[in-house]
Amino acid sequence: MRQRGIRLGLSLLLATLGLFAFAVPASASGETVGSCMAEVLEHDGHADLHSEEVHDKLEGCFEAPSPIIPELNEIIWGGGAFLILFVVMVKKGFPAVKAAMDARADKIRDDLDAAEKAKTDAQSVHADYESRLADAKNEASRLIDEARGAADQVRADLVAKAEADISEMKSRATTEIEASRQQAIADLRAEVAGIALGAAEKVVQSSLDDDAQRRLVDQYIDEVTGS
């Protein structure tokens, strides 16, 4: 690749040198007006300068060459330079350029192959990534379902426990209320009994006169006697 570039550079340098070596100014191949008039005067100066012939020649010096058709010597030099340059380019320049272009094409082809391979790899990675992403989504969905199921179970357990606790509390409260009610009834009954018996005791004490006391003692003695 490097040699190919060096050869291409040398070919271009050679062509440029040939161009400068064989190039000739257009003015060098033809005559100028002055030189034309001098040449006329040198050949025909001894003749009458006022003759029609000399006058026409001098006028001829003022006539411009054809603007399209080059001078013959220019055609020869230009053609020769062109042929030399053409040969040099065919022999040296074109193979170098072709080799460089081939190398460039090979490199581009290799790059395209590498790019294609990279694309294939990327697609494979992408497919693998998509697959893993799908698996991850499925796993996440499964985990969410499991968590939801566990949460539902926990909630159901808590609700059941709360209902059991409430039922137990109700039962306990009912029992305590019933016990309190029974205690209140018993207390009230005892209180009423105490009041009634206190009143009865006072009535009995006030009604027990000597005769009643005697009858009670006699009744006691009779009971002991009869026992």
Add this chain to the structure above:
Amino acid sequence: MSDNAIAGYADALFAVAAANDVLPTVEDELFRFSQALNSDENLQATLDDSSLPVDRRQQIVEDLLGGSACSTTKALVSMIVASGRSARLSSIVDAFIERSAASRNKTVATVRSAVELDDSQKDKLVTALSGATNKDVEVKVVIDPSVIGGLVTEIGDDIIDGSVRRRLNQLRENFR
């Protein structure tokens, strides 16, 4: 205080009273003093207070019994108080009465009544209790207003309760 000590004191009281030939009097006076002592917690605490001098406690006994008791009774009570046995005086007196009655081949029945019993009632009661227990019973009557009416008799460990108080208590139980 052990039962033997109580019995010892009871024998001593019996011996002194018998020697002075005032056994029935002393028996009756000690019984009444014992009942009075049982019904008065302050008096019992005072006689049992060891911080008080013995002379002071004996003077209290002298003041209480005064001229209502014979000298033998006062001397015996003073002896018990001086010995620091006033807390067990009731038990000693009970044992003494039992000892005295036993000397007459009799059993003592303590009868609690809301009112005084006349002699006729006492005789009938002695006859009834003697017949019921097949023993020769001697009655000691204690006036107890809490009985309200009727009688409560204690003979040894047996209790014959025919009081109005018991009937009221039964009625109270029935209310519960």
